[in-house]
Each structure stands twice: as C-alpha cells, then as structure tokens.
Amino acid sequence: MNGMNSEITDIWTQLKSDPRPLVLYGTGNGADRIIDILERENIKISGIFSSTAFVRDRFFRGYKVETFEALRSRFPDMRVLMCFGSAREEVLSFVREIAKTNEISAPDVPVYGENVFNCTFFEAHKKELSVVYEHLSDEKSRETFRKLVEFKLTGKIENLFSCEYDNTDLFNLPENCTYIDFGAYNGDTVLKFYEKFPCSRIIALEPDARNFRKLRENTAHIKNISYYNALVSDSDGTVYLDNNKGRGAHESGKGTLPTKALTVDSLIQKEKRTLSGPLVLKFDVEGNELKALSGAEGTIKELKPVIVAACYHRSEDYFTLPLKILSLDPTYKIYMRHYKGIPAWETDYIFIPEEIKINSDICGRGGVAPSVT
DSSP states (O other), X not given: OTTSOTTOOOHHHHHHHOOSOEEEEOOSHHHHHHHHHHHHTTOXXXXXXXXXXXXXXXXXXXXXXXXXXXHHHHOTTOEEXXXXXXXXXXXXXXXXXXXXXXXXXXXXXXXXXXXXXXXXXXXXXXXXXXXXXXXXXXXXXXXXXXXXXXHHHHOBTHHHHTTBOXXXXXXXXXXXXXXXXXXXXXXXXXXXXXXXXXXXXXXXXXXXXXXXHHHHHHTTTXXXXXXXXXXXXXXXXXXXXEOOTTTOOEEOTTOOEEEEEEOHXXXXXXXXXXXXXXXXXXXXXXXXXXXXXXXXXXXXXXXXXXXXXXXXXXXXXXHHHHHHHHHHOTTOXXXXXXXXXBSSOSEEEEEEOTTSXXXXXXXXXXXXXXXXX
16 A cells, blocks of 8 residues: 555564563453453463552453553563553553653554454455545545554554544534434534534434433433434344443344344434434444444435544444445545544544535645555
C-alpha cells in the first residue's frame, strides 16, 4: 500500500525474537485476549502491572499485579504491552512517561471475532484494503488509514498520536434533519449531535436495559425524541445478547438474554411519517455494524442518508463496511477519522452522499488518491 513499508513485520513476529523481558500494562478483557495470543505463540510474559491506584493484593492469570516501578526495578530494559483501551488524559500521560524509559506498544486485538490484524491477515485482504484506500475522499482519510493499518500491524502508539482528529464538523446539515442513533449507550452521542445540529427529530436505540434507562434520563429534555430498547441487525425478531459488561451488550450465538432486534429498513418504515429533512444514521453497535448495514439496504438506496459507522470492533470492518456501502451506492464519499485514545478505538467511517455539503475548510478539495501498490 502506498506510503507503507512493504517489509514491515507485525508485532507478534517481533515479540518472538525480542530478548527483552515482556510485561503487560493492564488487566481485564483486553489483557485476556492478548495473553491468549501470546500463549498460543509461545511468547513468555515476565509480569503484569496496573496504574498505581489499581494495584492491590491480587493476581491476574496467575501473575501478581504490581506497579510499573516495581517491575522496572527488576527488568530495567523490559518491553511493555498496553492491554486496555483509554482516552483519559492521565492514562495517555502515563503512557508517554513509560515511553521515555521503555518501549511500549499496544497490540491490536479485535473486540469481537477471531481475525487478528497481523501480516497474514493484511496480505490475505490487501486487495480489499487497497480498493477502500483508493475510494477515500480526502488526504486526512488516507493518512489516517495508512497510520491505523500500520498501528494494527506493529502496535506502535505514535501512529495513533499522529493521526488524532479533534474536529467533527466534517459536514453541514440544516436544522430540520433527522438523527437515528443505533447503539445510543447512555445518550452521550445523542447529546453531542443535538448540541451541534439542533435537529427536529431524533430516534435512539439501545439494547442494554440499564443503559436504556440512563439514555432516557439523560435525554429527557430533548423534544421529539423516540426510544427503542432494541438491537439493530439484519433481520427483525428476537436475538440473544452476550451481556458482558466489559465489552457492552452484543448479539451472540452463545448469548442468553433475549432482546428485540430491528432492521434499519423496518424502523424507517415504522417511523417514515415522522422523519424530516436529511437523514443521519450512526452505528456503534458492538460488532453488528455489517449486519446493520445489510438491514439498511432499502434505506440507503432510497433516502441516501449520511452514515457514521464505528469500524474498530472487528478486524475486517476496515474493508467490509465501505465495500458494503459502495456496493449499494458507489457515489458516496468516504472519510475516515480517528479520535483521541489507545488503541485504534473511536475510529469511524463517515459516508456522505452527494447531496450533503462537505465542509471544505476541514477536508479540502479531496483530490485523487495516490495509487496503491
């Protein structure tokens, strides 16, 4: 891919030949996944530490949880792997402090699914990734794509810091727009959108019962908002949630919690008479993004909504989501934006139809993507 070193080695291959002691920063679901891969690759771990406030007399996966200072006193040249996600400034500052004395990386493991974004995965899907890259609509998107692919392969945190984006005013909308939030959580994204675009109609879906209550409480002051305690998928009916609070409620073949499922198309038909102006669909649905888009084919073809879709839950999201949109309407403009945080979470594709005005001060004229090799 243009702009990337074709000789790059993924982090898992690097670790196999690295003689330095390897220690992990963090415990929890992310650390579990990373330890599973390390054990599968026969890569030895020398210790685990947490931020000082979380160090107690406890063990994780058979390792005593220590402080960074305690481990560094034993292993001055240790290599550190960050094993959780955070956008909190105190955590990011601590990471920068660690980097002053020790190499620290953040291995990219999928939140859902089993496909690890390593060199084997990259080579197997290089054609699809190249097609997406060629369709990106501005240089910021292309830079973000290159940096994030390199991050996913190498775990080098500087790639994330160098492509952070702090301005979300990519497109302009009239005040009479309709916003539908799939995966509304506690209402945080509804509130952000409503502050930016005082839209005339909002619909919010959230499958988790506790989050749904918070969503209604936090957005009760908004007029003309409707709520659905439901999950968005590729068919209507009942699905079962694997309600692991560490990762959010998500559809799973092994789930036990029955939950109502809706497609975008059926929701739009139900709400069609209440909609006004341009339509914006936001998806952050715990790995169900591709299913959600599959259930939105009629809406996309007929109404041409703006679509904001999280693309970090599954490794294949980097190409399956934009290729899905392009198969339905190849005239969509495609942008990628990554916001502050480690690892490459808080990364979105923004799909914008020709009818919506782009903020040229932010994205420029776009231009033609350089060739991908």
